[in-house]
Amino acid sequence: DDGGGEGAGAGGGGGGDGEQPYVAIISKGFQHQFWQTVNQGAEDAAEELGARMTFDGPDTESDVEQQLQQLQTALSGNPDAVGFAALDSEASIPILTQIDGQGIPVVAFDSGVESDIPVSTVSTDNYAAAAEAAEHMIELTDGSGDVAVVCHDQTSLTGIQRRDGFVETIEEQPDMQVVDVQYGGGDQLQSTNITKSILQANPDLAGIYGCNEGSAIGVVNGVREQNRAEDLAVIGFDSGQGQIDAINEGIMDGAITQDPYQIGYQTVETAVAAINGEEVEETVDTGYFWYDADNMDDDEIARALYE
Amino acid sequence: MEPHGEHHPPGGSGHADAPLLEVRSVSKSFPGVKALDDVSLDLHPGEVLGVCGENGAGKSTLMKVLAGLHMPDPGGQVLLDGRPAVLHGAKDAIEAGIAIIHQEFQLVPDQTVAQNIYMGRERGRLLIDDRRQEREARELLRNLRIDIDPARQIRDLTVAQQQMVEIAKALSLDARILIMDEPTAALTQTEIETLFRLIRDFVSPTTGVIYISHRMPEIKEITDRVTVMRDGQHVGTVATSEAEVGQIISMMVGRSLSTDERPPARRIGEPVLEVEHLHTRDLVRDVSFMLHRGEILGFAGLMGAGRTEVARAVVGADPATGTVRVNGREVSIRNPADAVAHGIGYLSEDRKRYGLLLDQSVRNNIALSSLRSFTNPLGLIRERGIAAQAREKVDALRIKTPSVNQIARNLSGGNQQKVILARWLARDCDVLIVDEPTRGIDVGAKDEIYALLNELADQGTSVIVISSELPEVIRLSDRIAVMCEGRITGVLEAGEATQERIMELATLYRSEAMGVRP
Amino acid sequence: MTAAEQTQLPDEPPQTRERRSAGPVSLHQFLAFGALIVVFAFFAVANGNFLTMNNVANILLAASVTGTLALGVTFIIATGGIDLSVGTGMTLCSVMTAVFATQEFIGLPMPVGVLLGVAFGALIGLVNGVNVAVLGIPPFIATLGMMMAANGLALVISDATPLYFTSVPGFGQIALGSIIPRIPNAVVIFLVLAVIAGVVLGKTLIGRYALSIGSNEEATRMSGVNTRSWLIRIYVLGGAFTGIAGVMMASRLNSAQPALGVGYELEAIAAVVIGGTSLSGGRGSILGTIIGAILMATLNNGLQILAVPQEWQKVAVGVVILVAVFADNVRRRREGRL
Amino acid sequence: MTAAEQTQLPDEPPQTRERRSAGPVSLHQFLAFGALIVVFAFFAVANGNFLTMNNVANILLAASVTGTLALGVTFIIATGGIDLSVGTGMTLCSVMTAVFATQEFIGLPMPVGVLLGVAFGALIGLVNGVNVAVLGIPPFIATLGMMMAANGLALVISDATPLYFTSVPGFGQIALGSIIPRIPNAVVIFLVLAVIAGVVLGKTLIGRYALSIGSNEEATRMSGVNTRSWLIRIYVLGGAFTGIAGVMMASRLNSAQPALGVGYELEAIAAVVIGGTSLSGGRGSILGTIIGAILMATLNNGLQILAVPQEWQKVAVGVVILVAVFADNVRRRREGRL
Numbered sequence A: 001d002d003g004g005g006e007g008a009g010a011g012g013g014g015g016g017d018g019e020q021p022y023v024a025i026i027s028k029g030f031q032h033q034f035w036q037t038v039n040q041g042a043e044d045a046a047e048e049l050g051a052r053m054t055f056d057g058p059d060t061e062s063d064v065e066q067q068l069q070q071l072q073t074a075l076s077g078n079p080d081a082v083g084f085a086a087l088d089s090e091a092s093i094p095i096l097t098q099i100d101g102q103g104i105p106v107v108a109f110d111s112g113v114e115s116d117i118p119v120s121t122v123s124t125d126n127y128a129a130a131a132e133a134a135e136h137m138i139e140l141t142d143g144s145g146d147v148a149v150v151c152h153d154q155t156s157l158t159g160i161q162r163r164d165g166f167v168e169t170i171e172e173q174p175d176m177q178v179v180d181v182q183y184g185g186g187d188q189l190q191s192t193n194i195t196k197s198i199l200q201a202n203p204d205l206a207g208i209y210g211c212n213e214g215s216a217i218g219v220v221n222g223v224r225e226q227n228r229a230e231d232l233a234v235i236g237f238d239s240g241q242g243q244i245d246a247i248n249e250g251i252m253d254g255a256i257t258q259d260p261y262q263i264g265y266q267t268v269e270t271a272v273a274a275i276n277g278e279e280v281e282e283t284v285d286t287g288y289f290w291y292d293a294d295n296m297d298d299d300e301i302a303r304a305l306y307e
Numbered sequence B: 001m002e003p004h005g006e007h008h009p010p011g012g013s014g015h016a017d018a019p020l021l022e023v024r025s026v027s028k029s030f031p032g033v034k035a036l037d038d039v040s041l042d043l044h045p046g047e048v049l050g051v052c053g054e055n056g057a058g059k060s061t062l063m064k065v066l067a068g069l070h071m072p073d074p075g076g077q078v079l080l081d082g083r084p085a086v087l088h089g090a091k092d093a094i095e096a097g098i099a100i101i102h103q104e105f106q107l108v109p110d111q112t113v114a115q116n117i118y119m120g121r122e123r124g125r126l127l128i129d130d131r132r133q134e135r136e137a138r139e140l141l142r143n144l145r146i147d148i149d150p151a152r153q154i155r156d157l158t159v160a161q162q163q164m165v166e167i168a169k170a171l172s173l174d175a176r177i178l179i180m181d182e183p184t185a186a187l188t189q190t191e192i193e194t195l196f197r198l199i200r201d202f203v204s205p206t207t208g209v210i211y212i213s214h215r216m217p218e219i220k221e222i223t224d225r226v227t228v229m230r231d232g233q234h235v236g237t238v239a240t241s242e243a244e245v246g247q248i249i250s251m252m253v254g255r256s257l258s259t260d261e262r263p264p265a266r267r268i269g270e271p272v273l274e275v276e277h278l279h280t281r282d283l284v285r286d287v288s289f290m291l292h293r294g295e296i297l298g299f300a301g302l303m304g305a306g307r308t309e310v311a312r313a314v315v316g317a318d319p320a321t322g323t324v325r326v327n328g329r330e331v332s333i334r335n336p337a338d339a340v341a342h343g344i345g346y347l348s349e350d351r352k353r354y355g356l357l358l359d360q361s362v363r364n365n366i367a368l369s370s371l372r373s374f375t376n377p378l379g380l381i382r383e384r385g386i387a388a389q390a391r392e393k394v395d396a397l398r399i400k401t402p403s404v405n406q407i408a409r410n411l412s413g414g415n416q417q418k419v420i421l422a423r424w425l426a427r428d429c430d431v432l433i434v435d436e437p438t439r440g441i442d443v444g445a446k447d448e449i450y451a452l453l454n455e456l457a458d459q460g461t462s463v464i465v466i467s468s469e470l471p472e473v474i475r476l477s478d479r480i481a482v483m484c485e486g487r488i489t490g491v492l493e494a495g496e497a498t499q500e501r502i503m504e505l506a507t508l509y510r511s512e513a514m515g516v517r518p
Numbered sequence C, D: 001m002t003a004a005e006q007t008q009l010p011d012e013p014p015q016t017r018e019r020r021s022a023g024p025v026s027l028h029q030f031l032a033f034g035a036l037i038v039v040f041a042f043f044a045v046a047n048g049n050f051l052t053m054n055n056v057a058n059i060l061l062a063a064s065v066t067g068t069l070a071l072g073v074t075f076i077i078a079t080g081g082i083d084l085s086v087g088t089g090m091t092l093c094s095v096m097t098a099v100f101a102t103q104e105f106i107g108l109p110m111p112v113g114v115l116l117g118v119a120f121g122a123l124i125g126l127v128n129g130v131n132v133a134v135l136g137i138p139p140f141i142a143t144l145g146m147m148m149a150a151n152g153l154a155l156v157i158s159d160a161t162p163l164y165f166t167s168v169p170g171f172g173q174i175a176l177g178s179i180i181p182r183i184p185n186a187v188v189i190f191l192v193l194a195v196i197a198g199v200v201l202g203k204t205l206i207g208r209y210a211l212s213i214g215s216n217e218e219a220t221r222m223s224g225v226n227t228r229s230w231l232i233r234i235y236v237l238g239g240a241f242t243g244i245a246g247v248m249m250a251s252r253l254n255s256a257q258p259a260l261g262v263g264y265e266l267e268a269i270a271a272v273v274i275g276g277t278s279l280s281g282g283r284g285s286i287l288g289t290i291i292g293a294i295l296m297a298t299l300n301n302g303l304q305i306l307a308v309p310q311e312w313q314k315v316a317v318g319v320v321i322l323v324a325v326f327a328d329n330v331r332r333r334r335e336g337r338l
């Protein structure tokens, strides 16, 4: 059902089908800095390429229904391409099939969709990134001791991958063990309280890992409030002022960052290419970095960090 | 209060001749109802003015205008000491020296007696001094000779005690004009006497009282003049000493009424309801009685004697032990639904709390107990049947309402009472327990209700009438059970029941009524 | 009523106002409906892509799950209660439907699985009803407890992973098939349920008693209605709607998403209240609830199509809810119903 | 009362029960307190790390933000209202405090910035109060609208990024410093506020009228109390607590986190109700609220220390809330208050 917009007299602001390519992006959220940075990258790309874009995401990363609803609504705007970060790739198949049927290219980003509908997938390998976090944890603890995980959510794909990548790598170590995994919904305060409880329950803990920005901040706060910065290895995920400060203060030993700006940028770039009928890569790996006090100021790293 | 300079000389147009309060051509319309139509009335210093009228005549509406709760329609005027007053809200009225005891209680149930009395003028500077409030309230109540502990919560008081608190609160306001809207509806003889004493103490050359009641003997006893209203209009004002009760009544209803005659004795059938060894946790002690087919059994007693509690226990509204037999078979009644299933209906004395669905229509209120009989085989309710029934009852009981779709809250107090009565008449119970069935009902309607109860009994329904008005119990009942302190102290046959005999039994265990010291 | 009097209204407390107002239910929706028309017209003019057959179907589809929850909540609120457990309860029902119907678990035939899913909703309602009516726990707390418990149980049972219905052919068709061309079945189901709910609330004993209990529970009880048992039935009925919504949700997502559901209860309650049902009980309107649900869905949809930044969307929805309810109050006051 | 009679209790409708029960407030907390003791004892026995000075301070710290919100909510609920906006309202106040105090924005001196942050909370309360008392919008809807609007505004103003207080020296000390050794200031602030709230609720006009309005608004008005204006003041007071909680939260996180806040309102309300304040208004207890808040924090802390899987934690908290409130009802019934 393309060509729906009949101009609607006075307003006319909506359609604009012909001139500018329109990319509708449905992300996994909008309230957190990570997604805001993705949004920023996408906006910049759109501007450079002369495209129009919109950006929406559900309130929480468990609200699959809201996300699909937003995707559905976005279709009413007659986009020329769709960027989509599926919360649940399987549940999105029917609507993706519908989009495919309308001949609209789909670019998956952040996490993949298990289907051949997307023309390209722009993402970070969260499992590998988490495994890298674990490697650093092993290094920091000399390969022995108990560690704990504070995660943002137990059902979303990123939540699961960042937990499992870490836990499974740690468990391979003979002398290491993950004693507790708790979920704080990415809420900084709740994550703080959780961290403190974990430290309380495990006085001999050797290290602790926070799975996303909010969780990592919570871990930092908890460690700070319990005065355990000295003897604990603390590892975070994503960036943001809070984690950067914590690394500078020496509370946090380091963190994994993805490159959300690039994720946003490349998604739009790929989508516009697809609209223009150009050949696109099946996967675009936007990469991840380990950053700590030593390399934080390196150009390559600093570009990927957001404050 | 805003003095209008234009028509009246400012200041003292002479306190001596100006009435304390004057109402000039006040009208008040509600959607579909003209509750007041060009009403005028005056109250002179030092007098008690009675206001009479049928249910829905507009008495309460007029008083609410004076209390600042309703704005009258444009055109009318309220004058205090000869000066026009604009009463915007309760505070204005209180500041203008008008205290009012509303027909429906206006107390805060979760707070104490003292806190209620001083509501709006709390004692203490930075912090509320509850001790002082209690002390002052105790003093006040002692001076008024009302025996209620000021530290008790309102919700733990009986209806009558609450009424006494309302009275004490109004008197404590140091008002010049005291308005009482059916203050005795919840009181028994002893408290009524206390109230009259308080009114007489209150009246002075600078104060006046407006007294609304449906009870003619009270009007005769306490008022100096009587203003009669009908259908929202002022019918006339007469000096009490010069007017016969019959004359007042015919002004009210526009016709004369039959006299208070007991109908000839009925033929009474076999026992329908037998109650044995009834006990409740708080009050009722070993109550046993028997009710026969077609009989009207009266329950008399002082306030707090436990009549209501017996009724509530019998219908399963409150926990109790004892046995109840219906038509000779022992039954287990755990809640009012069980009671109704066994053919026992109970009309509560507290219509607002236990009776009305205030926000629902008259027809829904009437249909509540009989709803099931209006369902078709599919389980759907037949609205037409409900409406027809409601219209029939509204006509039969002469309920004053613009339509059966009117919200119950908008009906006058007496008409609300009739609606609940209609509900039980629609249900067709074998045993009907009516608790203060004529509370707030006008004289004309009272007669109709008496006739109705008699008719019910004649048709074989057994009725228990609980009433604080002795003439009412005596007039209606075939037998009268008298209670005192939770026990039945005697059962009198119709022939032997006199007010004196009943009072004797009602005070068997104590020389003074609970709540009020003589 | 004259204009003079409107300005002269003595300061009546609004809560009392609300409690006092009532009347034939048919009138109440009028304003919510007005608000819906205004919002619709606005979006239609502002963006040409809004008023297409396709997008209207979208809006209705978006309204159907919350709307179904809201239908059940209408009954609970009519009694003067509240149900905070519908959101996570719905999710638990999705999960249980997966347990009953998918091959990975019990693998019952689809219709049986669906029925059991709905029955599970009724069971949740039963527990709520017993907690409220028999144990005397205030509805807010009883259903708050259930909200948390259901959230936890959904995660426990599903092991915190989505359960897919791939093994249940045709399950996705329940919500997304189109018996009527171009209209998703979920919309049809919602509207059929709405008609049923309207009849049940207005024309049957359970509906009448719900309103009576909300109006004055004691008086209803004293009139010989077994309020305890009816209250339980009302919560069971509400729970059944939760169950249906759970099945619809599962079908729409072709999976049970165990972490979903928190927040849906507020949306459902908001739809009910925007539709003119009073939170103090005694007054309720199914038509209003439907309009309320569609109004919320329309707002979300229209604002997104206008590409309003999402944070402003939230502000706008909050303000529109306030304005709609306020305007409704004004209208009722005009009509002298307050 | 004999044993025989207890079994014969007729089924009284619980809502009325609740309404009817009352009495000296001091008694009400007894059971919530009992529940707290039981929970505490259980965790102490189950895990040796639970009962340390440090962990007790942790629990109190965890209770202090929600507890402060709950103090304000107690006043609103006492009037028979409800406040759903405290969670996101708190966040908005955090953001506004950052706007006032940090160098990146206005950069006022810290005490001024903090005061303005609190005042902003009062402003939110004012809007709620006007919506409820003047415009006649039911509290649930008025504060639901505000909840959404505040959520959106916090994101808009902060541009959806956390605002850090690094430029405001000493700001973190507001919550985390220790005037009293080993006790974080947030705990001290919370307890001081609790004492103030207790006096205000019990001994001043605003508290008294809050309870009166909740018990019988019409009667209160007829006593010459300007209920409209008092209601507004009560909402403003509640809003001020929201503002203080916002500052405490910001100080604790040394940043304003704009996406936070949804869900805190239910926790605050739960604390209030567990503490014996009746949702139908007229009855309220600050001591109860404190105990309720600490009980919830203890549960979360203890279950985490026991490393109970999170999904089971939710179930456990839900069930404990139900049991605590139910047991409280039973006790009150025993005392013949029902």
Ligand SMILES: Nc1ncnc2c1ncn2[C@@H]1O[C@H](COP(=O)(O)OP(=O)(O)OP(=O)(O)O)[C@@H](O)[C@H]1O
Binding pocket: B030, B031, B033, B034, B035, B053, B054, B055, B056, B057, B058, B059, B060, B061, B062, B103, B400, B401, B409, B410, B411, B412, B413, B414, B415, B440, B442
């Ligand atoms: N708020 C209202 N809305 C609509 N009608 C009302 C309202 N208040 C009173 N009425 C109507 O006004 C008329 C007068 O009522 P009012 O209460 O003044 O009667 P009353 O003389 O006090 O009767 P009663 O003796 O029964 O108390 C009645 O018909 C009543 O239904």
Ligand SMILES: Nc1ncnc2c1ncn2[C@@H]1O[C@H](COP(=O)(O)OP(=O)(O)OP(=O)(O)O)[C@@H](O)[C@H]1O
Binding pocket: B155, B156, B157, B158, B159, B160, B283, B301, B302, B303, B304, B305, B306, B307, B308, B309, B310, B349, B468
């Ligand atoms: N302690 C109490 N707390 C609450 N309500 C009470 C208490 N005592 C009595 N009541 C209620 O007050 C009302 C009257 O009490 P009771 O049954 O003892 O007296 P009665 O003989 O019917 O007198 P009345 O003429 O006042 O109705 C009843 O509704 C009863 O439930």
Ligand SMILES: [Mg+2]
Binding pocket: B059, B060, B061, B103, B181, B412, B413, B414
């Ligand atoms: Mg009257």
Ligand SMILES: [Mg+2]
Binding pocket: B307, B308, B309, B349, B435, B466
């Ligand atoms: Mg009685």
